[in-house]
Amino acid sequence: MNKLIVISGPSGVGKGTIVNELLKKGDYALSISCTTRPPRKGETEGVSYFFINRDKFLSMIEEGGFLEYDNHFENFYGTPKDFVEKQLQTKNVILEIEVNGALNAKKSYPQAILIMILPPSFDELKSRLVGRGTENSEKIANRMSRIDYELSLRDKYDYIVVNDNLDRAVGEIEEIIKNS
Ligand code: ADP
Ligand code: 5GP
Numbered sequence: 001m002n003k004l005i006v007i008s009g010p011s012g013v014g015k016g017t018i019v020n021e022l023l024k025k026g027d028y029a030l031s032i033s034c035t036t037r038p039p040r041k042g043e044t045e046g047v048s049y050f051f052i053n054r055d056k057f058l059s060m061i062e063e064g065g066f067l068e069y070d071n072h073f074e075n076f077y078g079t080p081k082d083f084v085e086k087q088l089q090t091k092n093v094i095l096e097i098e099v100n101g102a103l104n105a106k107k108s109y110p111q112a113i114l115i116m117i118l119p120p121s122f123d124e125l126k127s128r129l130v131g132r133g134t135e136n137s138e139k140i141a142n143r144m145s146r147i148d149y150e151l152s153l154r155d156k157y158d159y160i161v162v163n164d165n166l167d168r169a170v171g172e173i174e175e176i177i178k179n180s
Helices: 015-024 054-062 081-088 099-108 122-132 137-144 147-152 166-179
Strands: 004-008 028-030 066-072 075-080 092-096 113-118 159-162
Touching (some): 004 015, 054 075, 066 099, 075 081, 092 099
Parallel strands (some): 004 092
């Protein structure tokens, strides 16, 4: 039986980087979310996200097309149910989603393994977020302001992994998945 792995944690903590490392191992498929957020430079339709408009998103909600969805950072984000179910037939599937979505995914799919990634420190998180250079200062402040809320839900997660050293953190996650 293939596993559904849900990875979340504050913006800039390194979720995307960790997930890319896991995907290189070949045993995993990544769920591609739908979002109403506009694409960033370098993002590709159907690879980074399915970029859809608000009307389309709302009609997918009506049709029960999402395993989970949430509205944050002024946009909707959701996991398309059909896409995940199809991928689960052949591989373990990773969802890289924020905390509300993660907890909702666990409700719809109780076997899901919930992993929260935390930074070694708040300062390091800020420096990663600024260093990534993809958001302006207002958007960075918006993302940082959500951290307390995200941390308040840490006890609801199955596992917490600190992304201090990338290889170590990826290794720890692989062990968790293997043993779950
Ligand atoms: P997220 O997907 O959680 O928003 P990213 O994967 O985009 O975060 O990572 C944010 C930044 O932090 C990127 O520039 C990335 O290269 C860097 N980063 C990720 N993991 C580490 C790590 N263990 N040590 C140092 N920098 C890291
Ligand atoms: P970004 O705009 O940086 O790509 O993503 C912002 C936040 O949305 C991140 O925390 C990311 O994990 C989360 N996210 C991405 N896809 C989904 C999804 O399908 N559902 C939910 N709930 N959150 C998502």
